[in-house]
Amino acid sequence: MSPDRRGPLVVAHRGASAARPEHTLAAYELALEEGADGLECDVRLTRDGHLVCVHDRKVDRTSSGTGIVSEMTLDSLNALDYGSTSEPAELLTLSDLITLALDFARPVKLFIETKHPVRFGGLVEAKLLAELHRFGIASPPSADHSRAVVMSFSATAVWRVRRSAPLLPTVLLGDASRYLGGGASTAVGATAIGPSIKALREHPDLVDRAAAAGRATYCWTVDDKADVDLCRELGVSWVATNHPGRTKQWLGSV
Template sequence: MTLILAHRGYAAEYPENTMLAFKEAEKAGADGLELDVQMTRDGELVVIHDEKVDRTTDGTGLVKDYTLGDLRKLDARFKFKELSRREQIPSLEEVLEWLAGTRLVCNIELKNSIIPYEGMEEKVIDMVRAYELSDRIIISSFNHYSIVQSYLLAPEIEIAPLLSEGLYMPWIYAQSIKAKGFHPHWRAAPDQIVTASLESGIEVRPYTVNKESELERLFKVNCSAVITDDPAKAKIIREKLFTP
């Protein structure tokens, strides 16, 4: 069955990459999460998509110029100002500690293509191992050197290259870097690519699949997983297609 991974949590209805969005994704029936990791000035791992805090918080500037303590003072409610409670940027540790008490899988995207955060791979891996989550984590990145480095450090943790464009025979590329799957943009995941990859034993988890027609298409070809902003909608579509 195609898994439903909540993109930055339940981002369609809650502030992205916050504990609220992750917890609501679990309640909505997601099978797992997708989240993004950056690094602070004091070397802490934090869960936020952009290199800058401007879009999703009431602060300004680069994540790498903040300490964890200062980042935690920002309000990450983003466009959901009607929420009564402030939301913080979570640390990766906070998320993994909570995740350990669930059955969710988790795709950790290393955001190190623009800013090459020194030692990010080791820190993420050490934390995943500390919470004994190696079998439920997939490390992905657009920086493929980084995920290969992750594999060399921790072959027991799955890696997956992110692909924004179509790649010729992506399953061959995935196999060549010891990845068990890849995460293409949904436009780069036509049926024949998904089918050929699965037949070669390589998993395909497209992002960010929000259109009903695309969710239906990917469910019908038994895609490994879809990464979506709206796990509740995806679950309804999956149930409609597969409930006898």
């Protein structure tokens, strides 16, 4: 997860989600067209054991239906519309997104966030690693050449991944400088820290402290030019944004 010399590399947060419904194929396809270097997604397990790209515990905000993801089957989730009135869209599974990224004409890195606490506990990471193994990307030759990065606000979740797939890069997410800059990232062996842009504004020393410990910095969610400039100035490796095309233009990398 080395930083690019031109500045941070750009990760499309739930796809190009400012322009298309989040976590939909249309959002990710647009992000790729706009030159995103990485694609970010949140994953949850369905009742029948499928990993799907949904941020919230419930589908109420992002679909035409209602219900708790972990209590619904893949078929029942697929029956809902995740788009808009003018552009209906289907549920995206993690398998769909991995296939899209691996089939694209240039290398694109996937940033996959596991959500906790959830009823399935560590089964989420176990299922995720099994899926990455199925695609042949769970054991990269090095962290820099990995096609997938696993992230979580849960230190325990990051530790599970590091223990089972030590070559996969991991990001410990957080919104408190004491948490990220303290011993948590060291204890779980995270290869990067993931502060919010608010935390980074308040504690810009986080990037240097992480670098001194051999860790990269992934910052979320960076949508304003002043914040993009700050991340570039500080040496942030990756910025997650809802506007990947605009952010690439600001960085002069398109």
